[in-house]
Amino acid sequence: MDRVALQAELVAALGADAVLTDPVSLRAYECDGLTGYRVVPACVVLPRDTAQVAAAVRVCARNGVPFVARGAGTGLSGGALPVADGVVISLQRLRAVVSVDPVNRRAVVEPGVTNLDISRAVAAHGLYFAPDPSSQQVCTIGGNVAENSGGAHCLKYGFTVHHIHEIEVVLPDGTVTTLGGPAPHQGGYDLLGAFIGSEGTLGIVTRITVKLLPRPAAVQTLVADFPSVEQAGDTVTAIVAAGIVPAAVEMMDALAIEAVEAAVSAGYSRDTAAALIVELDGPPAEVTAQFAEVERLCHEHGTTKVHVAPTPEARAAVWKGRKAAFAAVGRISPNYFVQDGVVPRTRLAEALTRIGELADEAGLRVANVFHAGDGNLHPLVLYSEARGEHERAEHLSSSIAELCVDLGGSLSGEHGIGTDKACSMPRQYDDADLATMTLLRRAFDPDDVCNPGKLLPTPRLCGERPGPHRPHPLEAAGLIERI
Amino acid sequence: MSTSFDARRPPQREVLDDCVHCGFCLPTCPTYAVTGTETESPRGRIYLMDLAAQGTIGVDEAFGEHIDSCLGCLACVTACPSGVQYDRLIESVRPQVERNVTRSRADRLFRGLVFALFPYPNRLRVAALGGLVYQRSGLRALVRRLGLLDRLPARLRALESLLPPVTVRALLARTPERTRPPGAARLRVGLLAGCAQRVFFGDVNAATVRVLAAEGCDVLVPRDVQCCGALSVHAGREDEGLARARATIEMFERYRLDVVVANVAGCGSTLKEYGALLADDPAWAERAAAFSATVRDVTELLAELTPQAPRHPVAARVAYHDACHLANAQRVREQPRAVLRAIPGLQLQDVAEAELCCGSAGIYNLVQPVTAEELGQRKAANLEAVAPDVVVTANAGCLLQIRRFLDAGIPVLHPVQLVDASIRGCDPV
Amino acid sequence: MPTTRFTPSDVDELRAVLADTTASHPRLLVEGAGTAATTGGRPDPADAVVDTTGLSGVLRYNPADMTVAVRAGTPLTQVQAELAGQRVAFDPARGRRGATVGGLLATADGGPARQQFGVLRDLVIGATVVLADGTVAHSGGHVIKNVAGYDLAKLFHGSLGTLGVVAEVVLRLHPLPRHVVTVAVPGPAEEATRTGTDLLGRGIEPAALEWTPDSGLLVRLEGTEEGVLARAGAVEAVGGTILSDDAQAAAWAGVDAVADPAAPGTTVLRAGTLPSDGPGFVATLAAAAARAGADLAVSSGVGTGVHTVALTGGDHAAVLAAAHAAAGPAVTVLRHDGLDPDAPLWGPPPAAVALLRAVKQRFDPTGRFGAGRLSPWLAPVRDVPATEGVPA
Ligand SMILES: Cc1cc2nc3c(=O)[nH]c(=O)nc-3n(C[C@H](O)[C@H](O)[C@H](O)COP(=O)(O)OP(=O)(O)OC[C@H]3O[C@@H](n4cnc5c(N)ncnc54)[C@H](O)[C@@H]3O)c2cc1C
Ligand code: SF4
Numbered sequence A: 001m002d003r004v005a006l007q008a009e010l011v012a013a014l015g016a017d018a019v020l021t022d023p024v025s026l027r028a029y030e031c032d033g034l035t036g037y038r039v040v041p042a043c044v045v046l047p048r049d050t051a052q053v054a055a056a057v058r059v060c061a062r063n064g065v066p067f068v069a070r071g072a073g074t075g076l077s078g079g080a081l082p083v084a085d086g087v088v089i090s091l092q093r094l095r096a097v098v099s100v101d102p103v104n105r106r107a108v109v110e111p112g113v114t115n116l117d118i119s120r121a122v123a124a125h126g127l128y129f130a131p132d133p134s135s136q137q138v139c140t141i142g143g144n145v146a147e148n149s150g151g152a153h154c155l156k157y158g159f160t161v162h163h164i165h166e167i168e169v170v171l172p173d174g175t176v177t178t179l180g181g182p183a184p185h186q187g188g189y190d191l192l193g194a195f196i197g198s199e200g201t202l203g204i205v206t207r208i209t210v211k212l213l214p215r216p217a218a219v220q221t222l223v224a225d226f227p228s229v230e231q232a233g234d235t236v237t238a239i240v241a242a243g244i245v246p247a248a249v250e251m252m253d254a255l256a257i258e259a260v261e262a263a264v265s266a267g268y269s270r271d272t273a274a275a276l277i278v279e280l281d282g283p284p285a286e287v288t289a290q291f292a293e294v295e296r297l298c299h300e301h302g303t304t305k306v307h308v309a310p311t312p313e314a315r316a317a318v319w320k321g322r323k324a325a326f327a328a329v330g331r332i333s334p335n336y337f338v339q340d341g342v343v344p345r346t347r348l349a350e351a352l353t354r355i356g357e358l359a360d361e362a363g364l365r366v367a368n369v370f371h372a373g374d375g376n377l378h379p380l381v382l383y384s385e386a387r388g389e390h391e392r393a394e395h396l397s398s399s400i401a402e403l404c405v406d407l408g409g410s411l412s413g414e415h416g417i418g419t420d421k422a423c424s425m426p427r428q429y430d431d432a433d434l435a436t437m438t439l440l441r442r443a444f445d446p447d448d449v450c451n452p453g454k455l456l457p458t459p460r461l462c463g464e465r466p467g468p469h470r471p472h473p474l475e476a477a478g479l480i481e482r483i
Numbered sequence B: 001m002s003t004s005f006d007a008r009r010p011p012q013r014e015v016l017d018d019c020v021h022c023g024f025c026l027p028t029c030p031t032y033a034v035t036g037t038e039t040e041s042p043r044g045r046i047y048l049m050d051l052a053a054q055g056t057i058g059v060d061e062a063f064g065e066h067i068d069s070c071l072g073c074l075a076c077v078t079a080c081p082s083g084v085q086y087d088r089l090i091e092s093v094r095p096q097v098e099r100n101v102t103r104s105r106a107d108r109l110f111r112g113l114v115f116a117l118f119p120y121p122n123r124l125r126v127a128a129l130g131g132l133v134y135q136r137s138g139l140r141a142l143v144r145r146l147g148l149l150d151r152l153p154a155r156l157r158a159l160e161s162l163l164p165p166v167t168v169r170a171l172l173a174r175t176p177e178r179t180r181p182p183g184a185a186r187l188r189v190g191l192l193a194g195c196a197q198r199v200f201f202g203d204v205n206a207a208t209v210r211v212l213a214a215e216g217c218d219v220l221v222p223r224d225v226q227c228c229g230a231l232s233v234h235a236g237r238e239d240e241g242l243a244r245a246r247a248t249i250e251m252f253e254r255y256r257l258d259v260v261v262a263n264v265a266g267c268g269s270t271l272k273e274y275g276a277l278l279a280d281d282p283a284w285a286e287r288a289a290a291f292s293a294t295v296r297d298v299t300e301l302l303a304e305l306t307p308q309a310p311r312h313p314v315a316a317r318v319a320y321h322d323a324c325h326l327a328n329a330q331r332v333r334e335q336p337r338a339v340l341r342a343i344p345g346l347q348l349q350d351v352a353e354a355e356l357c358c359g360s361a362g363i364y365n366l367v368q369p370v371t372a373e374e375l376g377q378r379k380a381a382n383l384e385a386v387a388p389d390v391v392v393t394a395n396a397g398c399l400l401q402i403r404r405f406l407d408a409g410i411p412v413l414h415p416v417q418l419v420d421a422s423i424r425g426c427d428p429v
Numbered sequence C: 001m002p003t004t005r006f007t008p009s010d011v012d013e014l015r016a017v018l019a020d021t022t023a024s025h026p027r028l029l030v031e032g033a034g035t036a037a038t039t040g041g042r043p044d045p046a047d048a049v050v051d052t053t054g055l056s057g058v059l060r061y062n063p064a065d066m067t068v069a070v071r072a073g074t075p076l077t078q079v080q081a082e083l084a085g086q087r088v089a090f091d092p093a094r095g096r097r098g099a100t101v102g103g104l105l106a107t108a109d110g111g112p113a114r115q116q117f118g119v120l121r122d123l124v125i126g127a128t129v130v131l132a133d134g135t136v137a138h139s140g141g142h143v144i145k146n147v148a149g150y151d152l153a154k155l156f157h158g159s160l161g162t163l164g165v166v167a168e169v170v171l172r173l174h175p176l177p178r179h180v181v182t183v184a185v186p187g188p189a190e191e192a193t194r195t196g197t198d199l200l201g202r203g204i205e206p207a208a209l210e211w212t213p214d215s216g217l218l219v220r221l222e223g224t225e226e227g228v229l230a231r232a233g234a235v236e237a238v239g240g241t242i243l244s245d246d247a248q249a250a251a252w253a254g255v256d257a258v259a260d261p262a263a264p265g266t267t268v269l270r271a272g273t274l275p276s277d278g279p280g281f282v283a284t285l286a287a288a289a290a291r292a293g294a295d296l297a298v299s300s301g302v303g304t305g306v307h308t309v310a311l312t313g314g315d316h317a318a319v320l321a322a323a324h325a326a327a328g329p330a331v332t333v334l335r336h337d338g339l340d341p342d343a344p345l346w347g348p349p350p351a352a353v354a355l356l357r358a359v360k361q362r363f364d365p366t367g368r369f370g371a372g373r374l375s376p377w378l379a380p381v382r383d384v385p386a387t388e389g390v391p392a
């Protein structure tokens, strides 16, 4: 469709202050947290409410123009990458906490509210929203629903999908519906569950009823240093085998610790090979009993130092360090890729050894930060654009994702498939699996206008035999730029 | 790679590269909070600077608009886990925009007016006297009632309503050049009287001098008519700013001081930056660095000095607002709180969205009045929510801005005024 | 009653059965252990039954990873028995009667442990399903954290055999608690809701929080011995009594008996409300039952707002109508033995009913599976006034 006509139609529907058309503004939306892919959209709209979102989607649907929802743009798989000649629908002006129901422990919020602001808004009632992605201070709840985001505390509490009661959705044809319900046990297929994690491909979430949890009565956190990543990994297995479900079990290797200390001086030991963070929460007596056992298990597996966070402030410092880890790597390397893969917990040590070997072969460094409790790895591949290491780094990063699948795991634990891994999906799923997933997509979006090209591989983007290392055909076609 | 910046101090590539596009800075950015657009966020601004550095986009009006709209509050610097020195970026890009973007006539005139007025105390004093007549004579009320103001451009309206309630006494008060402590002097301290400050906040300067003297400082206040250059530096008027910096250093050097104290956060942060600003000037680099090392905010100095003057109780609920140029630019957050907490009977309240700028930031409220107004209202609402007896902040701009939006019954003071009241045992208001 | 019965024993056989019989047996009824044969509708006559009980057995148990992959026709009890020191943290009443994992998923069943662990939707980490044309599709995998691709297991949760056949399921496991104690706090529903809300707010973390009129509020606490006893003490302090092991077993058997009663002619429904609306909802149904001359047994999840109601004697249709009026689409009829054959089992359709139909249409375009179940929601659009599709 003619760009100018499209812009005019959107201005007519939403008002001029909700539509960005100048080329400079559009450039600022050309990528999300994954800057390797860039596409300039035809137009960006910033609706203020559900009706405006629906109006924008209807304009798109009527004209067959693809659209992409965008939250805070922190996604790390290119999920919010614009589609060429398409519209970006930013949810940054839907930021209201609509209501809080402390008795039933839930809140109704708009999609642009940040994950952390939900917890802030309900803190006075002793409640919080449990999923805690490291980006929680900035990522939106709409993005969390789209990505089924998780965080350090998901080991005990589950992911976003376990914490949503109901969503209001603008479907790809511009109609508005709700999935789930205020009450549990809604009849029929669990469309709410299927929608969560669909990466913006099934519709745009405009209102969310989140489940809130009471703040745990007690929390205890320790950081244990280990002389090797393997020993730290074995400790995790031992903790779980002892029947303990910690709130969180996180691990960082030496390189990651170096970056974190450079960024926020959180008090991690700089001279250790691996640091394990274990947090227990729950009823005080339960926590005390299990915490002693965790400490014992750390010592049994050769910890060199156990540091127990003595105060809430000290605990906050531990987490601040851990949560700043990705961005902090910017302090020790000019460029880096964040990888996100999952292996069965028991194969963690094997995975790390293999990653080390792959890194050596490539002559690059890899910092490891991960959710050890559920086997979710975040290898950070460090490289220098200036030294021309981009391609090698990208190759290494993809090899690591494939390694995870080969070890019986998954391409992604929380960052999603998006643009980045769409062409790798065939590594994990066969044609029939992907065709069946497409059935679901078409039930919601028969005309393929809602975030097309993401999540599932398409022949146009991935060629006949999809694989992760070939140049993206969008690049070849000059539609996207990769640095 | 061709770049769209001119050769004079373009933003540095290494600094641009530090940004990993994670967005952690977004929620703390006041302009993003108000607009929700990427181009009005630190991440977006850095991204556009990067594109301009690569020559992908030009340094033109469309670009300049997003640079102009930045408050320079530096909340993003505090929030950034990747250590991006946005302060350095914006300070090198602002002059680029000043030089390379032709502004509209109205814009030029208004900016000219602000810069012709604020840095010169005498001109400002005359303008303020005019303003006083205007306020007192009922003219103001009349103008307001007739709705004339609504017809003025928003920017002039902002200027008008910022005029603080001035008293003739405060206006004409000049701080003595030297005030000796009651006993032996612990330190020889110079106070920057400020330009806008000297006119509008004679009371604050007087309080500062009394408190420092009570705490054993020999206090010297240069009488020269001198602006530190903060307003110019923050607005990208680089040459003007550097000239003022050199003159200010020279002025203080005459007094052989242990410490140079600022009680306006925006000025203090600029004084501390002289070293970096003049680093490229071989004749001045060393002098400037040595000078900057002696600079302290008054609350910083008070927190360092073991109190010697007894404090009397001040029973008040106090909401402390972090001035951006103190909290973010100078990283002074704890000291003012500590100084306030040391006052018996004083109750310090936490305020929601404490990291969000009040919309004052230098001359921002004058040149970007709509955003500034929204931020001012938001800040006032957050402050009022804790039902304070007094709101306290350590920057002249914040004081003016907050006073404009806050419930008129709540006084807005500088922290040093509370300390002064506590030492003197009198009512602070 | 169809005479043909297919009993495949693995995915391949199942795929072959479905692919090879599209012409000969166009309409199929999927059946597991038969414990929920009447849940969610009265199946229309079919050409054959696909019996999943042959799809049985644990495929892969990884104790250290705490996952287990099973064939969908495996009874839940059998899965639990093969786990060492671990469990599927899921306790639907029908489990005792041999209900299969696949059947429990398709019926969206659950028990009191829903309070802490949810239902199968929350515990399934991977699934293999076979569609009408024999397409075999997997989603998820063997790791507890995984966001690659759409989650088909969720889609099949509550599908009642209308989308395809669940063939294999991978489940997340939890440790067996070292110590379990139940504390009973007598009192009516309102009081139980207040007490329950208070206990939750104080971070007691009960594993189950169920109220029945006879037992009062049952608070199940699981964990270490010290931890459980300390928490039990806190519940005693609000008027609770720690139950002996026998009394504890009896109390939970009583809860199960509501959802899966032995008496013939019983109607069982399950409904969801806001937790705070629970007591009112129960009172409404009790009043309707009294008017209709029916005996009503109930158990309510105080923290979750999920209520199970069993009716014996009298007119059940009026009580069901009251439930539909109060809880809308959040009402499922688990058993309709006491209802007229033509009594409507489903209430007002959910807002997204058009999407339910679109999904059904895409997955099962020829309408091979489960006709009669989930009707009338899945009926063609003209038969049901849709509340969905209102442009904003
Ligand atoms: C430093 C850093 C750390 C991170 N740590 C974690 C982590 O620990 N765990 C984790 O899970 N993720 C993490 N992420 C990834 C990212 O923050 C999450 O995926 C987050 O949920 C994205 O939210 P967003 O608002 O930024 O969404 P965006 O990036 O804007 O969008 C993400 C996807 O969601 C879609 N979308 C956005 N809003 C809507 C809506 N309202 N309706 C429908 N679709 C929508 C978009 O189309 C896109 O496909 C991290 C990212 C960064 C930069
Ligand atoms: S400035 Fe810092 S916080 Fe902001 S996007 Fe860049 S790296 Fe992230």
Ligand code: SF4
Binding pocket: B028, B029, B030, B031, B032, B040, B041, B042, B045, B069, B070, B071, B072, B073, B074, B075, B076, B077, B086
């Ligand atoms: S200095 Fe303030 S206004 Fe400017 S980008 Fe940073 S946070 Fe935003």
